Amino acid sequence: MSYIEKMFNLNNKVVIVTGACGQLGNKICEAFKNSESIVIGIDTNTENNKIDDVEYFINDITKKEDTQKLYESIIKKYERIDILINNAGVSTFENFEERPEESFDWVMDVNLKGTFLGIQTYVNLFDQYKSKQGSIINVGSIFGVVSPDFRNYTDLPRKNSEVYGATKAGVIQMTKYFAVHLAERNIRVNCVSPGGIFNPKNPQGEGFRENYAFRTPMKRMANDEEMIGAILYLASDAASYTTGQNVVIDGGLTAW
Numbered sequence: 001m002s003y004i005e006k007m008f009n010l011n012n013k014v015v016i017v018t019g020a021c022g023q024l025g026n027k028i029c030e031a032f033k034n035s036e037s038i039v040i041g042i043d044t045n046t047e048n049n050k051i052d053d054v055e056y057f058i059n060d061i062t063k064k065e066d067t068q069k070l071y072e073s074i075i076k077k078y079e080r081i082d083i084l085i086n087n088a089g090v091s092t093f094e095n096f097e098e099r100p101e102e103s104f105d106w107v108m109d110v111n112l113k114g115t116f117l118g119i120q121t122y123v124n125l126f127d128q129y130k131s132k133q134g135s136i137i138n139v140g141s142i143f144g145v146v147s148p149d150f151r152n153y154t155d156l157p158r159k160n161s162e163v164y165g166a167t168k169a170g171v172i173q174m175t176k177y178f179a180v181h182l183a184e185r186n187i188r189v190n191c192v193s194p195g196g197i198f199n200p201k202n203p204q205g206e207g208f209r210e211n212y213a214f215r216t217p218m219k220r221m222a223n224d225e226e227m228i229g230a231i232l233y234l235a236s237d238a239a240s241y242t243t244g245q246n247v248v249i250d251g252g253l254t255a256w
């Protein structure tokens with residue numbers, strides 16, 4: 001095994017990925033599968049966007065008991081969960097003046113409570129794991145760090161919402177909180193915050209992309225694969241002394 005292979009070795013690691021059948025979740029599952037990990041994908045809808053040899057489960061991360069039962073069954077089978085990727089996330093796009101309370105609550109529930117319940121369940125079962133080290137990676141967003149620039153949204157009706165940004169800021173903060181609390185138990189907790197990711201299946205408007213590119217030092221949106229390197233790094237022993245960090249991957253957008 002080469003030096004680099006040893007450092008980033010994820011062979012046989014048991015990895016849970018939430019939001020596994022979404023755009024980024026699919027790439028994360030593929031990346032861990034290609035790293036010879038045992039990949040478990042969780043989503044509310046597992047019909048599409050699947051990777052061969054990934055074990056998928058339908059589960060709503062906002063449901064505590066269901067999540068506990070699912071994690072317990074995974075531990076029964078594999079005796080550990082080495083890596084938890086809290087990737088599932090949602091947003092709502094009405095103008096804030098018309099935001100229904102239900103939309104606000106839904107985004108809070110999935111992004112914040114869902115992330116919390118995943119971490120809580122993972123940690124409460126940790127004593128049963130054969131391996132005595134863990135890594136949790138939360139997926140935040142640049143909009144947990146800065147506000148969206150509404151001038152960009154000339155032909156995209158999906159203006160990012162205050163509640164989305166607030167939950168992502170919460171996820172970044174929760175990352176630090178749990179990094180501190182779980183350090184003694186040998187569980188590292190980090191966050192990856194993507195900038196706007198181009199979606200080839202449901203492309204953002206051309207005007208939006210041009211405006212976004214103008215606002216970004218690297219002059220383009222991200223591709224989903226560009227999030228993967230940081231996730232694999234944070235999951236692996238190469239990051240054995242890295243915890244509590246938020247890695248912002250945004251082509252420099254938040255640098256000016």
Ligand SMILES: NC(=O)c1ccc[n+]([C@@H]2O[C@H](COP(=O)([O-])OP(=O)(O)OC[C@H]3O[C@@H](n4cnc5c(N)ncnc54)[C@H](O)[C@@H]3O)[C@@H](O)[C@H]2O)c1
Nearest residue numbers: 019021022023024043044060061087088089141194196197
């Ligand atoms: N796409 C971007 O530009 C972008 C930018 C910054 C951050 N992010 C973040 O990246 C993550 C993935 O986003 P994406 O672009 O792949 O979105 P996506 O909508 O393609 O995928 C999200 C997945 O989460 C699943 N999901 C939703 N609610 C769930 C629940 N309660 N329980 C389990 N699964 C649930 C959905 O079914 C979907 O498959 C999200 O946290 C998102 O906020 C995305």
